Amino acid sequence: MKKHYQSNVMFINLIRWWLVGILLLLPFHHMIIKIIKLWSKELSTFINKLDEITIVIFLLFAIREFYKNREILNRLYLILLFPIIIFSIFGLLSGVVNGNSLLITIHGVFDYIKNFLVIFIYAAFLRKSGDFKKIFRLLLIVAVFLGVVALIQELWALSTRYILEKDIDDRGVYILRYIPLGSQTFKNYWRFGIYRAPSLMPHPNSLGIYSLLILTIYLSIVKKVNPLIFISLLTGIFVSISRQVYTGFMFVAGLQIFRGRRWFILLMIIPVVMLMFSMSSLSEFDMAKGEKKRGFVTFREYTRHKAIEIWKDNPFWGVGPGMFGGPISVKYQSPFYEEYNFSATKKNTLGRWHDIDQFWPQVLAETGTVGTVVFAGLLISLIILFLILRQRVNSDEMRGLFSGLATLPIIIIIYAFASSLNNPSFLFTYSALAGIGLGCGSVFHKKIL
8 A cells, every 4th residue: 555655656746747847848849849850850740749748648647636636626627627618519510510520620629729728737736836936936947048048149130230230141140040041031030120039939929928928927926026037038028029929018017007016117118119110010021922912911911811701601610620720720731721712822831830820810710700709718717717716815926826827818819819829838838837826726725616
């Protein structure tokens, strides 16, 4: 009996170590894959799927843990579980009604809900406030490091371009970053004359939204802000030059001003000015000049139009999960691209990006009006869940954590208008922190409703 208990404790500890380790790996996931791909394509493919493999395997372990410790569960979990189940059922029905492959439909539904299942995994194995403190401290170190690297990249790029007068297609302008040859790609990394530094992450948007995630939680749980930490996180946000990240930051800044941190008013000036200038004069990079005659200059504009066209033809059910706009539709070569005369140039871009880089048009085309409303309800359920928990705890730190976790779904809604949610470093990490928060809340209040 004693040996069995010890082996079980060791097994649980291994799971906990893995769950912490993958959070530290995700921000560097893309870079690690590129390095490993030089030696083994098969191993790089496996590591590329590590987040999904973790979700599938560890969800089974989590179900087992919940079954063994049934006192953990309460009605609080249903607030989140209910919209996930409803969306999954509706997604499957959408696939059946459209006569789609069951494999593609299941894979498509999983692609939508996978990161939210992470919440239950972390809630099962990390349920102590001490777990949150240790894990967030590590994530804070990672985010600060990424911000410092981004600052170095930015200063180097600006000095070599404006002081040494090098062209932006000169590789000497970029350090710690590989950019494929081609002036189009180089131009895409400059906006308003500023280099969009990605740090060690795959894209500036990834850095910006990850930095905003960590900053939101950090500001929510501390009373006194450390200037060095704050500047490092702020650097990651500002050098991304991302409109959706800037909009999310303005929302967070507004909440901080409401909390009494009035100095955030000064920090809002830069993103407000850039957003105004962006809306009035910024033309996104032209992916196919031939489309200008039809009025669709950018990839996003074109795919958004196609998504709305598909939705109008299928307003209730959509065309089914995995059939338009996301990586599943690219992997299985969905016939809807040909059916709706998808431009060859835009299809090549889709093949490189693996999605249309805007979530809401995708979910509207694939799952229709009802599916979109249910998915939005899933995000709203997270807000409700953590606002309830915020009212029920006495610890200022935990109350702050729940405030931050309730704020971030609004940022996800904003971010999804012009980006994909297939961003594990952001959404997986948020869900992990949400899971720890839910686990802690369940320990404090087993019968909260």
